[in-house]
Amino acid sequence: xxxxxxxxxxxxxxxxxxxxxxxxxxxxxxxxxxxxxxxxxxxxxxxxxxxxxxxxxxxxxxxxxxxxxxxxxxxxxxxxxxxxxxxxxxxx
Amino acid sequence: xxxxxxxxxxxxxxxxxxxxxxxxxxxxxxxxxxxxxxxxxxxxxxxxxxxxxxxxxxxxxxxxxxxxxxxxxxxxxxxxxxxxxxxxxxxxxxxxxxxxxxxxxxxxxxxxxxxxxxxxxxxxxxxxxxxxxxxxxxxxxxxxxxxxxxxxxxxxxxxxxxxxxxxxxxxxxxxxxxxxxxxxxxxxxxxxxxxxxxxxxxxxxxxxxxxxxxxxxxxxxxxxxxxxxxxxxxxxxxxxxxxxxxxxxxxxxxxxxxxxxxxxxxxxxxxxxxxxxxxxxxxxxxxxxxxxxxxxxxxxxxxxxxxxxxxxxxx
Numbered sequence: 001x002x003x004x005x006x007x008x009x010x011x012x013x014x015x016x017x018x019x020x021x022x023x024x025x026x027x028x029x030x031x032x033x034x035x036x037x038x039x040x041x042x043x044x045x046x047x048x049x050x051x052x053x054x055x056x057x058x059x060x061x062x063x064x065x066x067x068x069x070x071x072x073x074x075x076x077x078x079x080x081x082x083x084x085x086x087x088x089x090x091x092x
Numbered sequence: 093x094x095x096x097x098x099x100x101x102x103x104x105x106x107x108x109x110x111x112x113x114x115x116x117x118x119x120x121x122x123x124x125x126x127x128x129x130x131x132x133x134x135x136x137x138x139x140x141x142x143x144x145x146x147x148x149x150x151x152x153x154x155x156x157x158x159x160x161x162x163x164x165x166x167x168x169x170x171x172x173x174x175x176x177x178x179x180x181x182x183x184x185x186x187x188x189x190x191x192x193x194x195x196x197x198x199x200x201x202x203x204x205x206x207x208x209x210x211x212x213x214x215x216x217x218x219x220x221x222x223x224x225x226x227x228x229x230x231x232x233x234x235x236x237x238x239x240x241x242x243x244x245x246x247x248x249x250x251x252x253x254x255x256x257x258x259x260x261x262x263x264x265x266x267x268x269x270x271x272x273x274x275x276x277x278x279x280x281x282x283x284x285x286x287x288x289x290x291x292x293x294x295x296x297x298x299x300x301x302x303x304x305x306x307x308x309x310x311x312x313x314x315x316x317x318x319x320x321x322x323x324x325x326x327x328x329x330x331x332x333x334x335x336x337x338x339x340x341x342x343x344x345x346x347x348x349x350x351x352x353x354x355x356x357x358x359x360x361x362x363x364x365x366x367x368x369x370x371x372x373x374x375x376x377x378x379x380x381x382x383x384x385x386x387x388x389x390x391x392x393x394x395x396x397x398x399x400x401x402x403x404x405x406x407x
Contacts, residue, residue: 057325059324059325061359062324062325062326062327062330062355062356062359063322063323063324063359064322064323064324064325066323067320067321067322067323068322082325084295084325
């Protein structure tokens with residue numbers, strides 16, 4: 001088993017058009033480094049010097065990693081990571 | 093139970109256990125049935141409190157016109173209260189909201205102004221703000237920034253939950269205006285040490301969000317991130333699947349935003365069970381499924397229903 005990472009349309013240029021890719025690592029940071037070794041440039045679109053980029057949201061099993069531990073959030077085989085452009089608010 | 097009028101019956105909704113969906117006797121799910129309000133949604137609480145406050149503040153002279161950006165439920169609630177109190181009601185609503193909502197608004201005598209589908213509720217807010225600037229005599233209660241919205245939940249929903257479930261560990265609700273989460277969240281944090289406040293945010297397809305620049309995101313003025321413990325993002329597919337599971341397993345016929353909240357609640361429940369922790373997780377059933385029948389959410393396969401829902405606002 002591996003960790004599935006879902007990629008939004010605007011970043012699929014880094015994944016040869018694939019909607020999801022697989023990777024491994026013990027933390028989100030390790031996972032993103034592992035992905036970058038096969039999908040060069042992807043990591044830079046998600047992370048800057050201080051952590052996750054402001055207008056990027058990353059979810060671990062649908063839970064916002066900013067509330068979990070950011071890049072240090074532990075990840076494990078079988079988890080699903082979803083990357084999304086940040087859009088705040090909902091609708092009522 | 094007897095009430096002097098329909099408005100007096102707002103709130104006081106049942107909290108029901110979900111024995112089949114709860115993962116273990118130590119990790120239990122509880123549904124707060126807000127569809128049992130006068131117009132069938134949680135929004136009756138906010139609408140009633142916002143109009144009462146505006147009346148106290150002298151903002152609503154007899155026959156005044158109320159304007160509100162809403163994808164449906166708040167508009168229906170406000171239209172009902174406005175009808176009973178003698179106000180004119182205008183709703184600004186994204187054009188991609190369900191036919192039932194438009195019919196209900198028309199029944200209550202409200203006028204609907206459509207805003208473009210692209211941009212969703214955020215665009216409805218922009219259109220309403222423009223209209224309010226052009227018509228200074230219209231009163232926009234503005235649920236996204238009106239303290240009476242959150243206060244309705246601080247004074248009613250929160251105390252009801254604590255009275256019915258003193259052992260509550262988690263509260264889960266949809267993230268829209270944030271009024272429910274902020275009001276219930278603040279109340280529970282004052283009374284239940286360590287309680288977790290969990291937001292469930294709808295994740296729409298790219299048809300709804302379009303290719304908008306991400307920094308155009310709209311944050312409701314009521315939103316205070318320090319009230320939240322964590323936040324889930326729930327896809328339309330998961331929200332639909334959970335909405336159907338809730339009906340199949342527990343008999344509750346709810347709207348699609350309830351499936352969103354249930355998905356987050358089940359995520360919390362799975363984590364609590366894996367960690368060997370006790371949990372009493374209460375979530376909001378914001379409305380019943382009636383208004384969504386025409387979306388096809390409840391017929392055919394999940395894949396077919398998801399395809400039909402693409403591009404529609406469901407929360």
